[in-house]
Amino acid sequence: MATIKEIIAKRAARELKDGDIVNLGIGLPTLLGNYLEEGVEITLQAENGILGMGSLCEPGQEDKDIVNAGMQYVNIEKGACFFDSASSFGIIRGGHVDITVLGALEIDETGTLASHIIPGKMVSGMGGAMDLVVGAKKVIVVTTHTAKGAPKILKKVRLPITAVGKVDMIITELAVIEVTPKGLLLKEISTDTTVEEVRNLTEAELMVSEDLIVGF
Amino acid sequence: MGFIHDNMALMIGGFMSIGTPEILMDGIVEKGIGSLTVIANDSGVPGKGIGKLVTAGVIKKLTASHIGLNAETGAKMNAGELEVELVPQGSLAEKIRSGGMGLGGVLTPTGIGTEVETGKEKLTIQGKEYLLELPLRADIALIRGSIVDKTGNVFYNGTTRNFNPLMAMAADIVIVAAEKIVEVGELDPNYIMTPAAMVDYIVGGEA
Numbered sequence: 001m002a003t004i005k006e007i008i009a010k011r012a013a014r015e016l017k018d019g020d021i022v023n024l025g026i027g028l029p030t031l032l033g034n035y036l037e038e039g040v041e042i043t044l045q046a047e048n049g050i051l052g053m054g055s056l057c058e059p060g061q062e063d064k065d066i067v068n069a070g071m072q073y074v075n076i077e078k079g080a081c082f083f084d085s086a087s088s089f090g091i092i093r094g095g096h097v098d099i100t101v102l103g104a105l106e107i108d109e110t111g112t113l114a115s116h117i118i119p120g121k122m123v124s125g126m127g128g129a130m131d132l133v134v135g136a137k138k139v140i141v142v143t144t145h146t147a148k149g150a151p152k153i154l155k156k157v158r159l160p161i162t163a164v165g166k167v168d169m170i171i172t173e174l175a176v177i178e179v180t181p182k183g184l185l186l187k188e189i190s191t192d193t194t195v196e197e198v199r200n201l202t203e204a205e206l207m208v209s210e211d212l213i214v215g216f
Numbered sequence: 217m218g219f220i221h222d223n224m225a226l227m228i229g230g231f232m233s234i235g236t237p238e239i240l241m242d243g244i245v246e247k248g249i250g251s252l253t254v255i256a257n258d259s260g261v262p263g264k265g266i267g268k269l270v271t272a273g274v275i276k277k278l279t280a281s282h283i284g285l286n287a288e289t290g291a292k293m294n295a296g297e298l299e300v301e302l303v304p305q306g307s308l309a310e311k312i313r314s315g316g317m318g319l320g321g322v323l324t325p326t327g328i329g330t331e332v333e334t335g336k337e338k339l340t341i342q343g344k345e346y347l348l349e350l351p352l353r354a355d356i357a358l359i360r361g362s363i364v365d366k367t368g369n370v371f372y373n374g375t376t377r378n379f380n381p382l383m384a385m386a387a388d389i390v391i392v393a394a395e396k397i398v399e400v401g402e403l404d405p406n407y408i409m410t411p412a413a414m415v416d417y418i419v420g421g422e423a
Contacts, residue, residue, distance in 0.1 A: 046375075047305065048231040048232075048234070048375050048378055049231075049375050049377055049378055050375060063374060065234065065235075065362065065373045065374030065375060065376050066374040066375055067231075067232070067234050067375055069231070069232075070232075071231075071232035071233070071234065071261070071285060082374055082375060082377060083377065084309075084377050084378060084379070084380070084381050084382060084409075085231070085257070085305070085306075085308075085309040085378045085379050085382060086309040086310060086312075086313045086382055088306075088309075089305060089306030089309050089310070092306060093306050093324065093325070093326065112329075117302075120294070122284075123283065123290045123293060123294070123300075124282060124283060124284025124290070125258075125280065125281055125282040125283050125284060125300075125302040126281060126282070126302060126304050126305070126332075127258075127281050127282035127284070127304075127305050128281070128282075128304070128305040128306065129304075130304040130305075130306075130307075130326045130327055130330065130332065131304050131305060131306035131307070131326045134325050134326045134328075135306075135325075135326075160330065160331050161329060161330045161331075162330065163329070163330065164328065164329030164330070165329075
C-alpha cells in the first residue's frame with residue numbers, strides 16, 4: 001500500500017518530461033525522482049549551486065563538499081557543474097529552470113502561494129522559494145489535500161505570501177488541479193475519491209474539466 | 217583574529233555550514249567577540265558553521281534567507297534575543313554581489329506582493345514590476361577556500377563555493393580559511409574562482 005506521499009510523488013512525476021531542467025524542493029518533492037516515467041531523463045538543479053545533481057549518497061560514499069540544498073550528501077551526474085549562489089539564482093530567476101516542484105502551507109484560486117512562514121510558529125524563512133516560484137517556467141505544488149482535516153486550497157491565502165499568482169498546477173493525493181485565468185480547474189481525480197468529496201475538502205471554487213480523468 | 221571586534225558587520229560564507237570557515241567560527245567564540253551583525257545565507261546547524269555563533273549568543277543581528285535547520289535561531293528570535301532579517305536567497309546573493317561590484321542595487325521581481333517589499337522602492341520597467349534591492353557590504357568577510365595559493369588565489373571545491381566568491385568582493389577586509397595552502401603557480405589560473413587581489417589574509421587549518 002503506497003503512502004499518501006508516494007501517491008502524490010508518483011502522479012506528479014508524470015509532469016516531468018524528457019530533457020526538463022527541474023528543481024525539486026526538500027521533502028516530498030524530492031521523492032519525484034524515484035518515479036520518472038520510462039525514457040524520461042531530467043537534469044536536476046540545486047539552488048546551492050549544482051546543475052546535474054544525482055541521487056542521495058549511500059553511507060560511506062559521501063564527498064564532504066557536495067550536498068543538496070537540504071544539506072544531504074548527493075552524487076552528481078556525468079556532465080554536472082557547480083556555480084556560485086548569484087549564478088544559481090540567475091539560472092532560477094532568469095527562466096532557465098523548466099519546472100519547480102515544491103510544497104505548500106496554503107494555495108489559493110489565483111495561484112498565490114504561502115509556503116515559508118507561520119508567524120510565531122514555523123520561522124524557517126523563504127530560502128530560495130520566492131525566487132524559484134517567480135522564476136521557473138512552470139510551478140507545481142505538491143501537497144496533501146488537507147492539513148488535519150482543514151482545506152489547504154483556499155479562496156484566498158491567509159498566511160504571509162511567498163509569491164503572487166505564480167502556481168500553475170496543484171497535485172494532491174486526491175486531485176490534479178490546474179490554475180487558469182478563470183480559476184481552479186479540476187482535471188483529474190484519484191480512483192479513491194469523487195468530485196463531490198474533492199469539492200467538500202477544498203475551500204476554493206473548483207471548475208470541473210469536461211475531460212475529467214478518473215484514475216491515478 | 218585580531219581584526220574582528222565587537223559590533224562589527226561580518227559576511228560569512230557557506231550554505232548550511234558547507235563552505236563555512238569553521239576555524240574562524242571557533243576563533244570568534246573563543247575570543248569572546250560579541251554584538252556582531254552577521255550576513256550569511258543561513259544560521260548553520262547546531263554545533264556547525266554559524267550555529268556555533270548562535271549558541272554562543274554573539275550575534276546581535278542576522279541577515280539570512282533561511283534559519284530552518286537551526287531551531288535555536290528561531291527560538292532566540294522569538295525570545296527577542298536575536299534580530300533576524302529574512303531576505304530571499306537570490307536577492308541576498310544579488311545584494312552582496314551589488315555591494316562588491318560597485319552597483320547601486322538590483323531590480324528583482326522576487327518578493328513583489330509579499331512582506332519582502334515593505335519599505336522598498338518599486339519600479340515598473342517595460343511593463344513589469346520590480347523591487348529595488350540595495351547593495352550590502354560588511355567590515356569583514358570570512359570565507360572558506362578548498363585550495364588557496366600563498367598570494368590568496370582561491371579555488372572552491374564542489375558546493376562549498378556558494379556565497380564565498382560574492383562575499384570576497386563585498387567587505388573591507390577579507391580573510392580566507394584554507395583547507396590546503398599551495399605555492400604560487402601551483403593553481404591553474406583557469407580554475408581560480410576568487411582572484412588574490414580580493415583576499416587580505418589567509419589562515420590554514422580548515423578540515
